[in-house]
Amino acid sequence: MTLDREQVLRSAAALLTRRSTATMDEVARAAGIGRATLHRHFAGRDALVRALEDLGIQEFEAALDTAALDEGTAEEGLRRLVAAVEPSAGLLSFLVTENQLFEGDQVNEGWDRLDARVSAFFRRGQERGEFRIDLTPAWLTEALYGLIGTGAWAVQVGRVAGQDFQYMIVELLLGGARRSVEK
Amino acid sequence: MTLDREQVLRSAAALLTRRSTATMDEVARAAGIGRATLHRHFAGRDALVRALEDLGIQEFEAALDTAALDEGTAEEGLRRLVAAVEPSAGLLSFLVTENQLFEGDQVNEGWDRLDARVSAFFRRGQERGEFRIDLTPAWLTEALYGLIGTGAWAVQVGRVAGQDFQYMIVELLLGGARRSVEK
DNA sequence: AGCGAATGAGACGATTGCGTATCACCTGAG
DNA sequence: CTCAGGTGATACGCAATCGTCTCATTCGCT
Numbered sequence: 530m531t532l533d534r535e536q537v538l539r540s541a542a543a544l545l546t547r548r549s550t551a552t553m554d555e556v557a558r559a560a561g562i563g564r565a566t567l568h569r570h571f572a573g574r575d576a577l578v579r580a581l582e583d584l585g586i587q588e589f590e591a592a593l594d595t596a597a598l599d600e601g602t603a604e605e606g607l608r609r610l611v612a613a614v615e616p617s618a619g620l621l622s623f624l625v626t627e628n629q630l631f632e633g634d635q636v637n638e639g640w641d642r643l644d645a646r647v648s649a650f651f652r653r654g655q656e657r658g659e660f661r662i663d664l665t666p667a668w669l670t671e672a673l674y675g676l677i678g679t680g681a682w683a684v685q686v687g688r689v690a691g692q693d694f695q696y697m698i699v700e701l702l703l704g705g706a707r708r709s710v711e712k
Numbered sequence: 713m714t715l716d717r718e719q720v721l722r723s724a725a726a727l728l729t730r731r732s733t734a735t736m737d738e739v740a741r742a743a744g745i746g747r748a749t750l751h752r753h754f755a756g757r758d759a760l761v762r763a764l765e766d767l768g769i770q771e772f773e774a775a776l777d778t779a780a781l782d783e784g785t786a787e788e789g790l791r792r793l794v795a796a797v798e799p800s801a802g803l804l805s806f807l808v809t810e811n812q813l814f815e816g817d818q819v820n821e822g823w824d825r826l827d828a829r830v831s832a833f834f835r836r837g838q839e840r841g842e843f844r845i846d847l848t849p850a851w852l853t854e855a856l857y858g859l860i861g862t863g864a865w866a867v868q869v870g871r872v873a874g875q876d877f878q879y880m881i882v883e884l885l886l887g888g889a890r891r892s893v894e895k
Numbered sequence: 896a897g898c899g900a901a902t903g904a905g906a907c908g909a910t911t912g913c914g915t916a917t918c919a920c921c922t923g924a925g
Numbered sequence: 926c927t928c929a930g931g932t933g934a935t936a937c938g939c940a941a942t943c944g945t946c947t948c949a950t951t952c953g954c955t
Contacts, residue, residue, distance in 0.1 A: 547811065550733075552912065563933040568914065604890070626809050631869075632731065651889070660889045668880045669889055671866045672859060679858030686814075688850045697851045705888030706834070706843045706852055707787065735942065746903040751944065902951070910943075921932075 534570060537562065538584050539620075541577060546623040547685075553577075578627065579637075585624045586639035588617040593646055603654035604703060610650075611695050614677060618694070619685070622678030644670055669702075676702055717753060720745065721767050722803075724760060729806040730868075736760075761810065762820075768807045769822035771800040776829055786837035787886060794878050797860060801877070802868070805861030827853055852885075859885055 537560040544551050544559045551559075553574060557567040571577040592613035598606035614621070624630065630637070651669040654660035660669070680698045683689040689697055720743040727734050727742045734742075736757060740750040754760040775796035781789035797804070807813065813820070834852040837843035843852070863881045866872040872880055 548815065550812070553914090554912080564913095565915090565934075566932055569931085573914070574912095628730065629733070654889075659891060661883075661887070661891045664880060664884060664889060665872070665876075667871045668866060668876075668884070671862050671871060672880075672884055675858045675862030675865075676855060679854050682858075683851060683854045688854055689848070693848075693851075697847060697855075700844075701847060701851070701855055701888065702884070703888045703890045704844070705884065705886045705890075706837075706847060707886045707888075708842060708844045709892065736944090737942085747943095748904075748945090749902055752901085756944070897955085898953100899955105900951105900953085902949105904949090905947090907946080908944095911941085913940080914938095916937080917935085919932105919934090922930090924929090925927085 535584070536560070537567070537570070538581055542581055542584075542620040542623055545581070546619045546681075549623065549627065578630070581620065582624055582630060582637055583639075585617065585620045586637065586643065589614060589621060589643055590639070592617065593643070598646075598650045599653075603650070603657065603659040606650065607703065608695070608699050611677070611699050615694055618677050618681035621674070622681045625674055625678055647673065673702060718767070719743070720750070720753070721764055725764055725767075725803040725806055728764070729802045729864075732806070732810065761813070764803065765807055765813060765820055766822075768800065768803045769820065769826065772797060772804060772826055773822070775800065776826070781829075781833045782836075786833070786840065786842040789833065790886065791878070791882050794860070794882050798877055801860050801864035804857070805864045808857055808861055830856065856885060 540560045541556045544556060553567060554564045556577070557564040560567070567577075571580060592610060595613040596606055596610035598610060600606065631640075647670045648666040651660060651666040655662050655666070676698045680689065680694050683697075684691050684694055723743040724739045727739055736750060737747045739760070740747040743750070750760075754763060775793060778796040779789055779793035781793060783789065814823075830853045831849040834843060834849040838845050838849070859881045863872065863877050866880075867874050867877055
């Protein structure tokens, strides 16, 4: 009965997303294993969160690769990115709100890499005339993260249908709520 | 030296926004009072969080009143709302992420009231032809909350200038990132 | 100045969760 | 079948934090 490390991380992410103060015991139970086994694979709570962080970074990076942001229009790239990141949305929203990760001096450099890639994408979109230039790439990047997290939350509590996740995020981020004169 | 209850709540909100696991002692120190005094005014951690919740709801409700959402265009109303809510943005972002508040059966009915008012505002905007109808009022409401929280965070960590807070949020929420043909 | 209320500092027990160790059980490979 | 490794259950000590209490001090009001 080899332990499925990734599945443990997934269930931990799902639980911690809902209640970030969950006990190690609860995390173990949620994964269907004993607390002792959980401790054998993750030295402690910190190590568990770090492993989740690594997983989240890795998945987001993979989503960026999958999205091939530079192919076609920026809009198409963004749609592909949101689609690719949807399975990881819950995990990412947990990590973003786990600001404990960002107060130590040992910040995972992966976030900087991701920020740089996303920010550069928005900047290129601006240079190509597809995106407004009065909204900074840094803000668009943060807003994308925020909307992904909000979307994951809204779906989880049932305020938005799961199948609308991508559409709601991309349409709001790209077009906004205002009704255009022509569309 | 009568205790300034509201100031205590403000500093608590500021601290807890940055680190939601802060100790009661840290909360007290941040407010410049002793832990004993903090306990005299708030029976415990729960009571403190509940007081913060009440304060946040009250302030948001006041912001909704101030904004006079029904006067002028929906866009003007939204701008006034974001402006009015800016001072409370940190507190609100803390409360929104404190999902511990929403798992008990004793959910503060204030949130429903607020959701209803904001949601109704977006719905009226749709009916008047100002807002798109393919984005549900519930989603626009959640997105507004999310962007306010993201904006507060971005300003706090220095990724967005404080003076751009309102502009970034309203412009993104209304117009989106896409560059219009005419603008 | 005097007095009552409020505060700060510290101590205390209780609770909680963590990390480790132990032991019995199960499973799969040889 | 045998055995080594992994697992679950349980127990134990430890540290952190909470909530309460006490007591001396300070503040504000008269």
